[in-house]
Amino acid sequence: MNAQPVETRELPRTSLKASPITLGTSYLGRGTVPGGPGEQAAVEFAEAMLSGPYALVDTSNEYAQGRSEAVLGIAASAGIGPGRAIVTKTDRDVATGVFDEDRVLWSFEESCTRLGVERIPLLHLHDPYSVSFEEATGPRGAVAGMLRLKDQGLVDAIGIAAGRVGLVAQYVGTGLFDALLTHNRYTIVDQSALPLIEEATSRGMAVFNAAPFGGNLLAKGAASGGSYNYTASPPALLEWVARAEDVAARHGVTLPAVALHYSLRSPMIHSTVVGVSKIERIAELERLRTTGIPDELWADLEALGPAPSPVTD
Incomplete structure (x- = not known):
């Protein structure tokens, strides 16, 4: 267990501190059932997340049909590492x-x-695609x-978490949100979220950038044919x-x-959210985080020209 999470920094407009990396849990508990044979392994994985090198673990009500939160709740009942x-x-x-x-x-x-708590320090509005912006804000x-929830003191801060840049910009523009979580749109392949990140920064919001590998393509390489x-x-x-x-x-x-x-080096991004599907991935991420990248590389990468991003929103 790490006594304290690595390189924490204050998250603006929240009560939290974040490490450069936040662990994502969309896979956690998937396919498990309460008391089933896979649950204990999932709980052990969650315990590793909650005592590992990073301050925050990110989940969602719908991840793994609620099992992500449920497994995290079981793990947290035995205690969370300090600063997590x-x-x-x-x-x-x-x-x-x-x-x-x-x-x-x-x-x-x-x-x-599911989490076994009465309050949540940061709660995001997630993927509000089933309703219009007008309906959501009416x-x-x-x-x-x-x-x-915020007025009642049940959450300390609220965020907007989604991918579609134009829609998310409308929510950021309300000035009501404390945090932004964007995904797949600030990577070496696609930088369409940059104006959104700049706007959130100008408003003093906390900024999370998720999916720096774009799914698995940038983690596995071109030969994998990854998505x-x-x-x-x-x-x-x-x-x-x-x-x-x-x-x-x-x-x-x-x-x-x-x-x-590419995400870690941006001064506007407070934490980069990376989904993990096995315990070994946490140590691998820490090795990547502590890898030195020569400054000259970024100019050579830029010289390739813009990547043909498949993102169209």
Whole structure:
């Protein structure tokens, strides 16, 4: 167990401190059932996250159909390492798509029950795609639910967590949110979230950048044919990534290290969220984090020209 998380910094407008990396848990507990044979292994994995090198573990109401939060709750009941915390997200009703004030309040209650807590330090509004921005920000909308929880002192801070830059910009523009979590849109392949990150920074918000590997493409390399942003990578993108791998190799580092440090090096990003699916991945991430990247590499990478990103929103 690490006595304290590494390199913590204050998260603006929250009660939290974050390490450069936050662990994502969308895979945690997937396929397990309460008391089933896979649950204990998942709990042990969660315990490793909550006592490992990083300050924050990120989950969501709907991850693994609620099992991510449930497993984290079991692990946390035995104690969390000093300086660590769990942050989560509210989600739509997956059966109906309803995402209004009542659903936000119920999602919060579900999360608290699973996590075994009464309060949450940072709660994100997650992927509000099933409702329009006008519905979400109107009377009895999802945003009203988020503000109600904050006003009641049940959450310390609220965030907006989603991918679609244009939509997320509308939520950031309200000035109501304390944190931003963007994903797959600030990587060596796609920088479409940069104006959004700049806007959030100008408003003094905490900024999380998730999925620096774009899914698995930048973690596994071009030869893997890996996906980017949950979709198959087109041949032109695979060719560009192969050239980026060559740049990394010329400088004596790996593509995954370059991809991670692209996010870590930004002064506007407080923490980079990386999903992990096995315990060994935590140590691997720490090796990548502590890898030195030559300054000259970034100019050589830029010289490749823009990558043909498949992101279209």
